[in-house]
Amino acid sequence: MQKAIIKSVELMADEKDKIDIPEPLKPKVKKQYNAQNCTLLRSGSPKVIILVTEATTAGTARDNTTTTDMNRREREMALREREATVEIVKGIFGRRNDNSNKTENQASRQTSASAVYKPVVIEQSATETELTRHFVEAGFRVVDPKVYSRLRQVADSTGDVGDMAAMGLKMGAQMIITGQTISERTNVQGGMTSCRARLEIKAIATEDGSILATNAIAGGGIDVSEAVANKIAIKNASENMAQYLMERLCSMNIQLAGTERGGSSAAAKTQGATGTTMTEITVSNVNYAKLTAVANAISKNSKVKNVQKKLPAGSTEGKLQVEHTGSTDELIDALGKAPALKFEVTGVDNGIASITM
Structure with missing residues (x-):
């Protein structure tokens, strides 16, 4: 095998000038949107509400390293030995009604299990952060999430498109970007954790509840920290989703009511009717x-x-x-x-x- 490898290297060295080597991949240039190339922004800045629920778990993958499994088994064996020692001591000195020790033992078991299987939950929505950044940089007016806390409760409880559109219309928003994101761990190896995220989004016009755009996009991320890997996966999926939404919305020859400069909602409807x-x-x-x-x-x-x-x-x-x-x-x-x-x-x-x- 060594001789074969050496011979192969010699042949490749002799023919290296004749081997076609592809050029390095160029990074994908992301298109920037503004009033110059976006129909929705030419007559004003539509007000947008971005509402995306997010769920992040530890996933179903198990660590592939022997060390991790061995450490887990050692903790379980140590816990059993401790319980056996406590039973022996109680048998020698007599049993007492000690609820505090029982509670302590139960707490120890829960802590041991949580150290291995505890899910990771990200409180702040990374999806909303990325989508908000893209829409603000393009020129849209994005409502602060703290303002529509009631709308968030409606989305978390029912998720009804009609209810969200009506609530957004009352707040003066012309469009709602809503959906959900799930992210979980997929693999752990060599000290690095990989995660995958899936994002499903709808863009809804609050005037009539019509769906302007919808898509589902997945993305991945890797880092030594599981929480950071989850956020990277969500960020990658959100960036691709933002590009899709911008391309879709800005290419539509429509005008949302109430976005024209110095005009009213009725004026916008009249303009759209006249073509x-x-x-x-x-x-x-x-x-x-x-x-x-x-x-x-x-x-x-x-x-x-x-x-x-x-x-x-x-x-x-x-x-x-x-x-x-x-x-x-x-x-x-x-x-x-x-x-x-x-x-x-x-x-x-x-x-x-x-x-x-």
């Missing part, structure tokens, strides 16, 4: 006069309802907020037919466009 669309156009290489010319050209379109322009001081990049009917492509195509404007389209997406003068 208008909000498109933000970034105009590069302009001054105020050129930006005004572009805004005037857009306003001549019969499908355009309103145009608002913005040009920060000292900047050559302006922004136009256009309320119109039809798609963003149709709006840019119509703008390209203006004879006095000379520009180049550098990007077009659903509700977003970029042009350079």
Whole structure:
């Protein structure tokens, strides 16, 4: 076997230049969401309640190390020897009605068992922490969990979607992110503990109780501490869930009632009924006069309802907020037919466009 290994190494050394070696895996780039690429955030910041129950246990896995099993058996044998010694002493000196010793022995048994099988419970919801971070960084307004303690009681007791939607609507929230997370230990070896977590989530619109998004995602974690490994597993699953929710919600061409700036809930319903669309156009290489010319050209379109322009001081990049009917492509195509404007389209997406003068 040694000769075969040596020969194999020689062959690989001779052919190393001809062996295809894959490039190292690049870390996955996580997309950042904001008002530029999220439809829900273009007209305001929706108020969100994040309510996720969490259960973490020690799992069903047993330690694979002989030392752990031996220590457990030694503790059990020591406990039996102690009980036998107590019985012998009582037989020599006579039995007394000593309830304190009995209670102490029972407590010793419970402590011995708890040291091996005691479940790990995480009081603070790590899932809520991760989801809250992603939604806040994107621009959503997230209600502090202490504010909706009553809602938490409703979720823990019934979990009824209608009850949560009604409670969230009373609190002024446009959306509720709710679900549950379970995490448990899967294996212990070499001083490291591995855990797995599964997260099931629903995004509910409080206005009518409709489900906007739902998914179930699992994740893993490993650490020398079982509690930390559980939290790492939950964090990994929550990050993937947050990416899914952002991608799903921000790609939906909807507007939640009560999120528009300076408007009312009724105004939002009217806007949705008329089928208008909000498109933000970034105009590069302009001054105020050129930006005004572009805004005037857009306003001549019969499908355009309103145009608002913005040009920060000292900047050559302006922004136009256009309320119109039809798609963003149709709006840019119509703008390209203006004879006095000379520009180049550098990007077009659903509700977003970029042009350079």
